[in-house]
Amino acid sequence: MQRYFVRNFEDNRFYISDDDRHHIVKVMRLQVDDEIYCVTKGKSALCRIEEITDQQVVAKVVKWEEASVEMPIQVTIASGLPKGDKLEWIIQKGTELGAAKFIPFTASRSIVKWDEKKAFKKVERWNRIAKEAAEQSHRHIRPEVHQPISLKKLVELSENYDYKLVAYEESAKQGEASVFSAVLKKMKAGQSILIIFGPEGGLTEEEIALLNDAGFLSCSLGPRILRTETAPLYALAAVSFQTELMG
Structure with a gap:
């Protein structure tokens, strides 16, 4: 069943306009009494379409969903600006996998x-892209995509996180295999983690030194270079497996 993130909610009703209204009426061809899911402020509800006008679709709540599909910890992905449409791929698939936020940054x-x-x-x-992927994967939260920032600004933002990691291929080459796993095992529900990934050419030694000085732990993601x-x-x-499937 189709799912939509909706901001306008009042008197147990969702008021859906613009692109989502067009999708409901013109693409899905839904009608009054058809059912959809609406999501607002991290909560999802089964709704029945009550009214369709030229400006909006009005959907009344039938039942709120109780189960949460969100990760117990908040994961922010910071990616050095890559070529082509790679960032779009990261955002789409990362949203499906449970990321809470994406921060692109300019690297050397x-x-x-x-x-x-x-x-x-x-x-x-x-x-x-994040919104559509969140709807498709039945998320209750639509991840935010930050506008690209400098590495220096990223370091400043990192002060708000409980844990901070930077994926570094030299760590993999040296056989380091414990930092990432150890951090995930320590994390508790409700905590946050920021993980930095370099662009195609990786991060420079100077950038890694800057991040280490700011409290980031360098880690490997296994023996293969990704x-x-x-x-x-x-x-x-890996975060999902550790926090959601290990019990």
């Missing part, structure tokens, strides 16, 4: 240079 080896003139449309598209678009997904799957 980022081939892509951030164009401030195109910033608004880019960030708007990334957030739309692509910049693969590493975040591996990490999210």
Whole structure:
């Protein structure tokens, strides 16, 4: 059943407009009395369409869902700006895997240079991808996609997290295999973690030193070197396994 993130909620009813209204009426061709799921403020409800107008769809709550599908810990993925549509892939699949937030950043080896003139449309598209992926995977929270920032600014934002890791391929080459696992085992429900991944060329030694000085732990994601678009997904799957499937 189709699911929508809706901001306007009042008197036990959701008021759905703009693109989502178009999707309900023109794409799904739903009618009055058809049912959909609506999500607001981390809660999801089964709803019945009560009214359809040229401006909006009104859906009345039938029953609130009690079970949560969100990870017990909040995971933020920080990616050095990669080439092409790789960031879109990370956002889409990362949302399906449970990420709470995405923060792109400019790294020394980022081939892509951030164009401030195109910033608004880019960030708007990334957030739309996150919204659609969250609806498809039945999330109760739509992850936020931050506009790209500098590594220095990322370090400043990192002060708000309980745990901070940076995936570093040199750690993998040296056989380090315990930091990531140890951190996940220590984390408790409700805590947060920020994990940084470099662009295609990786992070420089100077960038790693800066992050280590700011309290980031360098970690390996196993003996194999992963692509910049693969590493975040591996990490999210590992977090899910440790916190949701290990019991």
